[in-house]
Amino acid sequence: MTAVNNFIQNYLSNLYIPRITWTDIIEIFIIAFVLYSFLVWIKNTKAWALLKGIIIVVLFALFAYILNLRTILWIAGKTISVGIIALVIIFQPELRRALEQLGRKKLVLNFFNFGDSHEKDERYSSKTADEIVRAAYEMGAVKTGALIVIEQDMMLDEYVRTGINVDGIVTSQLLINIFEHNTPLHDGAVIIRGNRVVAATCYLPLSDNVNLSKELGTRHRAGVGISEVTDSMTIIVSEETGAVSVAVGGELIRDIDEHSLRNKLEYLRKRTIDVKSFKIWRGRIKNEGKNI
Numbered sequence: 473m474t475a476v477n478n479f480i481q482n483y484l485s486n487l488y489i490p491r492i493t494w495t496d497i498i499e500i501f502i503i504a505f506v507l508y509s510f511l512v513w514i515k516n517t518k519a520w521a522l523l524k525g526i527i528i529v530v531l532f533a534l535f536a537y538i539l540n541l542r543t544i545l546w547i548a549g550k551t552i553s554v555g556i557i558a559l560v561i562i563f564q565p566e567l568r569r570a571l572e573q574l575g576r577k578k579l580v581l582n583f584f585n586f587g588d589s590h591e592k593d594e595r596y597s598s599k600t601a602d603e604i605v606r607a608a609y610e611m612g613a614v615k616t617g618a619l620i621v622i623e624q625d626m627m628l629d630e631y632v633r634t635g636i637n638v639d640g641i642v643t644s645q646l647l648i649n650i651f652e653h654n655t656p657l658h659d660g661a662v663i664i665r666g667n668r669v670v671a672a673t674c675y676l677p678l679s680d681n682v683n684l685s686k687e688l689g690t691r692h693r694a695g696v697g698i699s700e701v702t703d704s705m706t707i708i709v710s711e712e713t714g715a716v717s718v719a720v721g722g723e724l725i726r727d728i729d730e731h732s733l734r735n736k737l738e739y740l741r742k743r744t745i746d747v748k749s750f751k752i753w754r755g756r757i758k759n760e761g762k763n764i
């Protein structure tokens with residue numbers, strides 16, 4: 473018993489409890505906020521995929537360290553500084569935009585709002601899905617070209633910025649009107665967030681997938697391009713044939729029928745933010761998208 477007492481006394485006497493002041497608490501809050509904002513920013517940009525890549529490289533380096541693989545460690549040590557510079561160059565547009573946003577945002581409000589998370593939980597309703605499907609096939613019937621991007625978990629702000637703000641409830645009439653020939657908003661893509669059309673005339677990145685059919689032009693390439701770099705779903709209506717296609721995860725399903733498109737939209741709508749089910753769905757889409 474006395475041995476146990478001695479141990480506890482020794483342990484307690486060695487225990488160092490730092491003195492916490494108000495400035496320490498403020499510092500903890502600031503660091504937590506900055507870290508949280510940084511993680512939200514990563515999650516909402518292309519940096520998310522990159523972060524996963526970095527984690528794999530770090531795990532590999534750890535593995536090399538444990539097994540004492542000296543040549544690999546030497547190479548890793550020599551390339552790390554180049555890698556950091558490369559990261560800054562690759563993410564120069566995102567970093568510039570993040571700093572611009574920081575300059576524009578009301579910092580105090582943002583502190584209590586914790587970023588843009590209130591916008592993120594929005595998911596479109598069943599009615600919105602119906603309206604999108606109706607618009608796509610009505611436009612297809614009269615061969616009006618259209619490009620409709622439906623935002624998922626990854627925010628598409630950088631593409632919204634390239635277009636003209638609309639901020640209107642999604643209705644088939646609004647979509648048909650936007651893509652009407654010779655009107656100011658018909659060129660480029662529409663982006664849908666939740667139940668609202670946030671922007672029109674958006675410029676999307678073009679896919680350089682060599683497997684895409686040569687008969688497809690830039691509208692389809694843009695639809696596939698955005699689905700390669702984000703988790704969005706794009707509906708493309710061909711001006712030439714009136715066919716409706718869907719791009720997701722870099723895959724293109726051409727000439728999809730109305731019922732299947734409705735099912736896809738319903739699937740995404742009901743989906744919880746569960747990466748696993750998204751992967752299964754994407755797998756299914758891959759199997760269906762034979763005619764890329």
Ligand SMILES: Nc1ncnc2c1ncn2[C@@H]1O[C@H](COP(=O)(O)OP(=O)(O)OP(=O)(O)O)[C@@H](O)[C@H]1O
Pocket residue numbers: 617618619658659660661674675676677678687688689690691692693694709710711712713
């Ligand atoms: N990068 C882009 N981002 C958004 N929209 C684009 C982009 N590139 C082209 N578009 C849209 O696609 C239209 C041109 O379509 P194009 O005829 O080249 O494509 P397509 O795939 O052959 O489709 P379609 O079958 O409708 O002819 C442009 O007028 C523009 O509205």
